[in-house]
Amino acid sequence: MPLFSETGNTTILEPLPFADWQRRPAWPAVSLANTDPVEDLAPHVGRLRLIVLNFPKFSDGRAYSQARLLRGRLGYTGELRATGGVLQDQLPFMLRCGFDSFESDQKGFGEALAKARTLFSVVYQPAEDDRATASLLRLSRRNVHPAV
Amino acid sequence: MPDTHFYQPKHFYQYDDYDRALVAERVEQFRDQVRRRIAGELTEEQFKPLRLTNGLYLQLHAYMLRIAIPYGTLSSRQLRKLADISRKYDRGYGHFTTRQNLQLNWIKLEDAPDALAALADVDMHAIQTSGNCIRNVTADHYAGAAVDEIEDPRIWCEIVRQWSTLHPEFSFLPRKFKIAITGSPNDRAAVRVHDIGLRLWANEAGEVGFEVIVGGGLGRTPMIGKTLREFLPRDELLAYLEATLRVYNRYGRRDNLYKARIKILVHEIGAEKMREEVEAEYAAIKDGALKLPVETIEAIARQFAPPPLPHRPAVVAEVEGLKLEDRDFALWLKSNVAPHRMAGYRIVTASLKPAGAPPGDASAVQMEGVADIADAYSQGEIRVSHEQNLVLPHVAAEDLPAVWRALGRLGFAEANVGKITDIIACPGLDYCALANARSIPVAQRISNHFAGLARQHDIGDLKIKISGCINACGHHHVGHIGILGVDKNGVELYQLSLGGDIDFGKTAIGAILGPAVTADKVVEAVDALVRTYLDARSDGERFVDTYRRIGAQPFKERVYAAV
């Protein structure tokens, strides 16, 4: 299955399925089912270099929450990979939730990835990317031009 | 009529360049998705959620476009554009829905991007009006004008609208998610039967906060929402919503389409456990990026500041005189005109339920006519109610005769708001691929049968709500009389229920009366219900009050003797 990332840097580490990894938590690569408790990874995030999250169907959005918790709550900074139902039209959401690599056999995925971050010049809500929300931009704009 | 509409300032949220950019970019994204679908680069399965989250359903005869009308508020310019779009891309009429949106029933997929671009021209869209995502946030249709209002709920609807739009984490929820907000102790937004209902109220210290109600809903398993939080500080609203949605996204059922709403999760784990989960998540995020700065709230609140209405007399000789001369005007004043915060003003409801007409529909000409009236007499503003009518929120009492006549010329001045012919009906089997039975012809027959105004006013307040299937888009569960169309062996049958209601303290799911009746007996059945009420009522009792006092039995006997 082709693997894509924005930087081209992906690890070749083989992820262990969660149950197996729990017996060998020193291993720095794990793949979770979308029902596995990401919170259990908390003591290990410093060591982990790859976490793979699964979309059993592209319409099953549980991994978006898992991704955000890993990045935002647990502070995970390694490679966060999406697998399963991974389609280019969901890339803007996946990128915002903190995924940085993708397994997909959809035609045109690579080209879509290159454009996905710029599809929308505005975001309304904070997520796991560093984008300033419209709200924040308005505040700073008002502070520069108080009459607005 | 004065030509003021280009210059009237608006008294609700106005898009800035950020909002416009997002909507324009969304149109382009969808345009490309449509192109790829037509070219065969996307399967229908892959494309379906993309078109749903741009408001496009496939119905029986054609695509249907559901246009978002955030918190049911429109400018005259926007309403005119809707008329325009209905002419250009559809068959020149639209249907105002029970979630304050507008539906066009004959859209072509290949035209949809252009229709959405036309909407974008007036700061409108169809984003997330369908699909398993957060839908249009609805509000009290009297917001900003109501006498009993504590705070304008639309400020918060707009804040929630932005937070929920293209939310990357919550775009593939187990199921759709509907939020409603009321700023008044009289709930005109049905917040107790929404996935999340929010009620603004002031505590003893005078602080305004939200009661957060979760897990209400109609449909297959109607439920009244549970209060998860009695008082939530306003600036923490988004954190609480995010926490609730995250718990739902993680733990909501995905194995069964009919058990996937948040109400099922609350029911299965219990309100207490739900509260624990939400509060734990909320505690972790409440002081983070979602906390609303005071300036952000104030900047949005300012946009909803009430219009500076010039002082107008509260008592008007012309109105008093016309009331005595013209019985239709007198009845219209009683049923279609509500008090306003300001003494010289009123809230006027344009009834989109003329006798025998499909409820909630308006032609392009009628939409434009209402826009003109709004410009001349209502600060250029129109509201859509969840009862499929339009509202003119700021009409001077002095202008009531002129407004009545102008609405009358449009066919929208029937004095039946809240009365038996002010029927709420879903599109039903005539339009909808999900329906089991038709609802519009049933509404038409009932409407024609009870058309006499004097009789309607004698019968008094009576809400009939009709759904063509268990999805309950007609809100039949909360009708004083609810009618649910079912299919038995290819025959349309109608199940009656009594005693549904949506107001606080009285929110109730209607109780099924007895065996379903055939289409040709529905009018007789309703007639029997009405006669039972008229015979049994005490002074001042509405239909639903008498039902609550005497119970179902007398009604049941009368109905089944008649059909």
Next chain:
Amino acid sequence: MAKNLSGDLSIASANRLVDGVVVFLDDAGQWTTRFELAAVARDKRAGEILLERARAEAFDVIDPFLVAVTEDDDARIEPVSLREKIRVSGLTFDAIAADAVRYA
């Protein structure tokens, strides 16, 4: 008078992708808006074959399916279910017209 051969008669229908219009598969394997030109399958097996054919031709339409029909003595077909009757013949009431000011 309608003849129903044990409910075995069927036609294939779908909605056209570009405009959502209701279409039927005709004898030539083309999608037509004209109901009377729909190819009729006369038994269950023929129905299965018809549906396969419809699915093979499904590039321009969405999710073809079989519709049970009855046939009268003049070989005119009609859908069995009310839903499909409405789908074929349209709304059962008069929709409001674009320039309507009062409901007709």
